[in-house]
Amino acid sequence: MAGLFGVAAVTTGVSLWVVHSYSAAPQDSKAPSSTAQNLQDANTLLQAGILQQNDHDFEGADRTYRRVLELDPHNKFAWYNLGVIAQGDGRPADARADYDNALKTDPAFPSALFNEAVLLETSDPDRAVELLERVIAGNPKAATAHLHLGRIWEQKKRDDDAADEFRRAVADDPKLRSQVPEEFR
Structure with missing residues (x-):
C-alpha cells in the first residue's frame, strides 16, 4: 500500500513542501517475522x-x-523529518546530521539533498553546490534547486552561470520569477 505525505520546512525565509511516498512492508498470509512486524x-x-x-x-x-x-x-x-524539525528549531548541526543519516540510507534522496544544501548555502557554498547538482542530476526540472544554485553562483560572482540557473528555474516554474534578483530577470 503506498501513501503520500506532505511535510513543510521553513528555512531561510523559503517555504518548502516535500511529498514523500513509501510502501509499507508487504502483507503475508503467514505470521510476520519480527523484522517484518518492526517495519510495519x-x-x-x-x-x-x-x-x-x-x-x-x-x-x-x-x-x-x-x-x-x-x-x-x-x-x-x-531521519529526514527529524532534520526538518531540527532545522525549524534553529538547530542546523542536528538537522545536517539527520539529513546525512537519511542520505546514508538513500544517497539520492532529493528532499534531504535539497534541505541540506539550503542549510549550507551561506556557510559552505561549495558543498551546497555539490548537493544541488545531485538534486538536479536526479530531476533536471527541479526548479527550486536551480534557483538556489543560481543564488550561489551570484554570490560567487559567476554571473553567466547564475543567469543560466535562474533561467532554468523560471522556465520550470514561472512563479519563481519574483525570487530571481532583478538584474537576472
Whole structure:
C-alpha cells in the first residue's frame, strides 16, 4: 500500500513542501517475522509522526520518529523529518546530521539533498553546490534547486552561470520569477 505525505520546512525565509511516498512492508498470509512486524510498526508510527508534525506537535513528532528509528534504523523518512524539525528549531548541526543519516540510507534522496544544501548555502557554498547538482542530476526540472544554485553562483560572482540557473528555474516554474534578483530577470 503506498501513501503520500506532505511535510513543510521553513528555512531561510523559503517555504518548502516535500511529498514523500513509501510502501509499507508487504502483507503475508503467514505470521510476520519480527523484522517484518518492526517495519510495519515503523510505517504506522511514521504516519502518526507526520500527522503530529502537520499538527505542529513537533516534540511529539520528534519522539515518534525516534521510536520509528528504534524499529527501523535505516528509515530515511524518519531521519529526514527529524532534520526538518531540527532545522525549524534553529538547530542546523542536528538537522545536517539527520539529513546525512537519511542520505546514508538513500544517497539520492532529493528532499534531504535539497534541505541540506539550503542549510549550507551561506556557510559552505561549495558543498551546497555539490548537493544541488545531485538534486538536479536526479530531476533536471527541479526548479527550486536551480534557483538556489543560481543564488550561489551570484554570490560567487559567476554571473553567466547564475543567469543560466535562474533561467532554468523560471522556465520550470514561472512563479519563481519574483525570487530571481532583478538584474537576472
